[in-house]
Amino acid sequence: MTHPLRSRPGDVAAGGVPRSGRPEPTAAPSGRTGGPRRRRTWTWPSAGAFAVFVLPTLTVFTAMVLAPILWTLYIGMTDERATRPNTSFVGLDNYGFLLGDEEFRHSLWNTVVITVIVVLLTNLLGLAIALLLRRQGRLYSLLRGVYFTPVILSAVVVSVIGRAILADDGLLNSTLVSLGVKSPPGWLTDPSYAIYSVSGIMVWQLLGFAVVVYLAGLAGIPAELDEAASLDGAGPWQQFRAITWPMLAPALTINTVMLMISAFKVYDQIAVLTNGGPGTDGTATVAFEVIRTAFSEQRPGVASAMAGIMLVVVSIASVTTLKLLQRREVNL
Amino acid sequence: MGKRANWVAMAAALGLVGLTGCAVGGGSEGGDGNSSGGDVTLSLLTFETPNLTASYWDDIIARTSAKVPGVKIKKLVAPSAEQRNEYARQLDSTGALPDIMVAIDPAGLAEGGKLAQFSKKELADWVSPTANSFNGKIYQLPTNSQTWQIYYRKAAFEKAGITTPPKKWDDLLAAVGKLKAAGIKPFVIGGGAPDGLGPRWTFSQLVADEVYAKDPKWLDKLVEGKTDFSDPLFVNAATKMKALAGKENVDNLSATYAQAQEAFLAGKGAMYPMGSWFPAAPDKAQQKQIGVFPMPTQDGSLVVPTYTGGGLSVGAKSPHVAKAKKWAIEFSKLNADGGARYDGLFVALKGYKPPSGLPPLYNTTLDLYNRAQSSGTVTPSFGNEGGVPALPSGFIPKVDAALNDLLNGRADVGKFVATLNKQFKELSK
Numbered sequence: 001m002t003h004p005l006r007s008r009p010g011d012v013a014a015g016g017v018p019r020s021g022r023p024e025p026t027a028a029p030s031g032r033t034g035g036p037r038r039r040r041t042w043t044w045p046s047a048g049a050f051a052v053f054v055l056p057t058l059t060v061f062t063a064m065v066l067a068p069i070l071w072t073l074y075i076g077m078t079d080e081r082a083t084r085p086n087t088s089f090v091g092l093d094n095y096g097f098l099l100g101d102e103e104f105r106h107s108l109w110n111t112v113v114i115t116v117i118v119v120l121l122t123n124l125l126g127l128a129i130a131l132l133l134r135r136q137g138r139l140y141s142l143l144r145g146v147y148f149t150p151v152i153l154s155a156v157v158v159s160v161i162g163r164a165i166l167a168d169d170g171l172l173n174s175t176l177v178s179l180g181v182k183s184p185p186g187w188l189t190d191p192s193y194a195i196y197s198v199s200g201i202m203v204w205q206l207l208g209f210a211v212v213v214y215l216a217g218l219a220g221i222p223a224e225l226d227e228a229a230s231l232d233g234a235g236p237w238q239q240f241r242a243i244t245w246p247m248l249a250p251a252l253t254i255n256t257v258m259l260m261i262s263a264f265k266v267y268d269q270i271a272v273l274t275n276g277g278p279g280t281d282g283t284a285t286v287a288f289e290v291i292r293t294a295f296s297e298q299r300p301g302v303a304s305a306m307a308g309i310m311l312v313v314v315s316i317a318s319v320t321t322l323k324l325l326q327r328r329e330v331n332l
Numbered sequence: 333m334g335k336r337a338n339w340v341a342m343a344a345a346l347g348l349v350g351l352t353g354c355a356v357g358g359g360s361e362g363g364d365g366n367s368s369g370g371d372v373t374l375s376l377l378t379f380e381t382p383n384l385t386a387s388y389w390d391d392i393i394a395r396t397s398a399k400v401p402g403v404k405i406k407k408l409v410a411p412s413a414e415q416r417n418e419y420a421r422q423l424d425s426t427g428a429l430p431d432i433m434v435a436i437d438p439a440g441l442a443e444g445g446k447l448a449q450f451s452k453k454e455l456a457d458w459v460s461p462t463a464n465s466f467n468g469k470i471y472q473l474p475t476n477s478q479t480w481q482i483y484y485r486k487a488a489f490e491k492a493g494i495t496t497p498p499k500k501w502d503d504l505l506a507a508v509g510k511l512k513a514a515g516i517k518p519f520v521i522g523g524g525a526p527d528g529l530g531p532r533w534t535f536s537q538l539v540a541d542e543v544y545a546k547d548p549k550w551l552d553k554l555v556e557g558k559t560d561f562s563d564p565l566f567v568n569a570a571t572k573m574k575a576l577a578g579k580e581n582v583d584n585l586s587a588t589y590a591q592a593q594e595a596f597l598a599g600k601g602a603m604y605p606m607g608s609w610f611p612a613a614p615d616k617a618q619q620k621q622i623g624v625f626p627m628p629t630q631d632g633s634l635v636v637p638t639y640t641g642g643g644l645s646v647g648a649k650s651p652h653v654a655k656a657k658k659w660a661i662e663f664s665k666l667n668a669d670g671g672a673r674y675d676g677l678f679v680a681l682k683g684y685k686p687p688s689g690l691p692p693l694y695n696t697t698l699d700l701y702n703r704a705q706s707s708g709t710v711t712p713s714f715g716n717e718g719g720v721p722a723l724p725s726g727f728i729p730k731v732d733a734a735l736n737d738l739l740n741g742r743a744d745v746g747k748f749v750a751t752l753n754k755q756f757k758e759l760s761k
Contacts, residue, residue: 082421082444082725167524168586189524189586191742271411275525278586279737280730280751295421297726297759298440 069311076305082298094305103280104289104306108313110195111285115263115317117199118206122259123252125203126210131244133211134218144215148208155205159272162201163188166273189278198266198273198283205269206262210255217251218244253325257318264314267291286310371404372652374431374659377420379410382590383612383675392670396663403659405432413589414527431650432660435642438464438471440725447471448646448653454661459680463640464718473643475664476677479608479701480537480637480713481626483693488516488602489623497625501572504628508581511602519577520601522592523585523736530592531585531735532728534605535573536714537627540637542569544711545629551712554756555721561752570738570745579740608701609676611693619692626700636704637713640680724759 076094080087098104129147133140150158165171166187173184187197221244229239267287270276276284276292284292286306294303378389386409393405408423408430410416420436423429429446441447443466450470455461463474484497489507492514498504508518522530543550543565550566553559561567579585583601584592593613596604604610605627614622629635644660646653669687671677676694678701679686686698704710712718715728734751737743743751 082424082440082446168584186586189740271415272526275414275528276729277525277528277733277736279740279742280733281737281742282733291422292418292726292729295425296418296729297724298421299726299759300425 072304072311073308074304075300076302076308078301080299080301080304082300087301090301094302095309098302098305098309103284104286106281107284107286107289108309110283111264111266111287111310113195114199114202114266114285115260117196118202118263119256119259121199121203122206122210123255125207126255127214127248129207130211130214130218131240134215144211147211150205151208151212153205155268156272158205159201159269162197162204162269163273166197166201186278188274191278191281191283194274194278194283198269201269201273202263202266206259210259213251213255213258214248217248221247249325249329253322253329256325257322260317260321261314264310264317286313371402372655373404373406374650374652374656375406375408375428377408377410377416377423377430377433377436379413379416379434381413381609382593383609388670388674392663392667396659396666399662399666400655400659403655405659412527414529429647429649431647431652431656432663433645433647436472436645438466438645439720439722441645442466442469442471446648448648448650448657450657454657457665457682459682460640463680466720472641472645473660473664474641474680475643475667476671476680477608477638477640477701478642478678478713478716479639479697479704480533480540480605481608481624481697481700482537483596483604483606483610483622483624485596485599485602486621486623488514488599492516492602497623498628499625499632501628501630505575508576512581517583517601518581518603520583520587520592520596520604521577521585522587522589523582523739524588524591527589528732528736530587530589530605531573531577531739532715532732533607534577535569535731535735536637536716537605538569538572538576539566539714540711541627541629541635542566542572543714544637545633545635545709548711551717551723552721555760561749561756567745567749570748573735574738574745574748577739582739585736585739607676608678608694608697611691611697612674612676614691614693622693624693624696624700626704633709634700634704634707635709635711636701637716638701638704638710639713639716639718641718642677724756727756727759730755730759 077089077091078087079090079093133144133147163170167173168184168186168189170187172187176184185193187193225243225247226239229243234242265287266285270283270285270288271291274283276282276288287310290303290306290310293299293306297303376393378384380386380389389407389409393407397403397405410419416435417437420429420433421441424441424446429441438447448471450473452461455470455474458474460474460477462468462470464470464472482497488511489495489497492507492510494507494510498507511518519534521534522528543563546565547553550559550563554561583595587595592604593606593610595601597614597618611619611624626634626636643664646656646660650656665681668677668679668681668684672679672686672694673690676691676697678698686694701710715723715731717723731752734743734748734755737751738745738748
């Protein structure tokens with residue numbers, strides 16, 4: 001019986017020595033042109049190994065991820081309401097309704113705006129701060145901790161702090177008034193500012209994560225490369241452009257995808273800072289609308305269809321971004 | 333193979349343990365490790381406000397549990413007073429609807445069979461045992477009545493030259509003008525997230541006079557599709573709301589409920605349209621500085637919007653419905669004095685006599701309510717009608733958002749009405 005984890009013929013380690021340590025067997029004549037081919041054999045793992053190594057994970061994944069997704073998609077094709085005794089299958093009606101619904105499209109737009117701001121600004125600031133904090137010393141260690149603190153706080157706590165700063169009579173406006181500004185903006189109460197205020201709070205919370213990922217990336221860049229470039233007369237900007245930035249490609253990929261997913265599913269900050277407002281054209285995101293529609297309006301059918309649309313959008317955006325950034329990594 | 337089989341069995345067992353560990357639910361039979369033998373643990377969903385603090389709840393829970401042996405309460409607190417209904421429904425969707433809930437709107441949960449029905453015998457001690465009726469069935473103890481009116485700072489009125497509280501609509505507008513001329517913000521009403529229900533508590537007073545006092549069956553007509561929000565009665569109420577509480581007349585429309593109350597008590601505005609629970613908030617000195625009057629009406633008649641209900645509900649799927657009901661009823665009776673003193677409740681128990689030494693504002697507000705009852709001018713309160721017919725689930729937050737637009741100048745009355753019509757139609761489907 002072939003164990004799936006054991007080495008197989010053709011599995012050659014660096015230097016041409018088989019990983020098994022045994023001589024590589026001679027390939028059987030293939031009868032085809034083009035010389036001998038290495039035979040790749042693959043067998044189904046034994047039932048026992050499958051049960052021990054795969055089945056528990058598969059069971060948990062199916063129960064916790066796959067089944068809820070499929071169930072949600074199914075509910076999205078019904079007219080289920082908590083107050084209605086009978087539920088009917090309505091096909092894609094909910095999806096059709098949502099795509100034509102101004103309120104849902106507004107929440108989709110809000111989600112995209114928040115995501116773009118969070119991904120761009122957090123990456124930019126995270127990289128800048130990581131470059132400043134890459135030095136050794138107690139002060140830098142302390143500052144790294146300071147920047148990371150919002151990441152470990154709950155989104156609700158961060159939002160409550162953000163609210164204290166951005167409320168109409170909060171810290172920011174009080175400062176502006178003391179500086180002579182007569183009518184400071186309603187950061188959370190004016191629809192033209194609120195979405196940016198919420199995004200700003202998210203950037204603040206996620207910044208520490210981006211900094212840590214970039215610091216890890218910077219730590220992996222050999223110092224010799226910068227020294228060699230310096231000896232060749234490259235300035236700081238040239239070093240950054242030719243060495244640091246390309247070498248940070250994996251960190252950029254991780255940050256971008258993680259930030260994008262965090263921003264797409266934002267709910268807590270909206271609930272605490274604006275509760276979807278101000279007013280009707282407020283800051284409601286798709287995730288916020290899903291919760292509100294499901295629980296406040298008691299329309300699980302429509303809410304599940306929203307979640308279905310969100311799943312498709314997030315999947316497409318994540319996979320596309322991942323592919324593009326990974327291709328960039330390979331090309332570098 | 334024997335060893336392999338053992339590994340497989342162990343993996344399967346661990347998987348099952350992991351899965352069952354994720355299950356959630358309401359009460360349990362001594363399940364939390366803190367209960368003594370035979371005790372049941374019941375979950376109780378509460379919410380906190382400036383009046384109903386954590387220590388208030390802890391105290392009444394302890395006193396009730398002492399009277400109902402064998403019950404241990406696990407307190408759950410909703411994220412905010414406004415979000416408590418949504419929170420209860422979130423818990424319900426995960427199969428964890430609490431065993432007992434305080435002042436949760438039964439609409440939706442009742443029709444969905446999620447709440448236990450109270451029997452006539454269980455309701456026998458209350459004054460209005462049929463309040464909040466769902467086709468004759470009662471899912472919430474009718475423990476108290478609440479009214480809405482305007483509290484005002486006497487000193488601000490004096491400074492503006494207002495000698496008596498206004499009775500007619502035009503008098504109120506004149507008072508607003510005088511206050512502004514004296515450099516005083518006429519109103520504090522709040523309206524900021526996540527507790528932005530202040531504007532509705534003003535609006536419900538206008539709807540009481542313009543809509544419910546003139547057409548007591550207006551909600552029935554609305555639900556039956558015989559009228560909508562463009563009804564001239566409702567438009568009148570909306571027009572008055574915009575004229576009265578536009579942002580130029582209000583201290584801070586982004587203040588939360590708690591911040592607004594704090595601002596009014598700190599003297600930041602002259603009038604505070606609020607529920608009858610407010611009298612519990614001012615201290616002894618402030619009680620003397622604050623007065624109360626009903627929302628002025630077009631002709632000066634007395635109209636007071638009222639809600640009776642607001643008590644505890646019990647989850648129908650609770651493993652201990654009988655004990656939960658017993659605890660809820662005992663709580664409601666024990667909480668009567670505390671509810672009156674600390675939350676300004678008008679207790680609706682038969683033969684109930686409020687304790688002595690209640691805040692003066694409580695008595696003045698209760699007097700308004702009693703006068704309205706005597707004159708037959710008590711109306712439902714918009715957004716707190718209770719029972720059926722009812723506004724659809726999720727509609728009230730839409731009203732709050734639309735009011736926010738109206739008061740901040742982002743919508744005129746026409747747009748406000750159109751928004752409500754659209755949302756009502758959609759949510760009523």
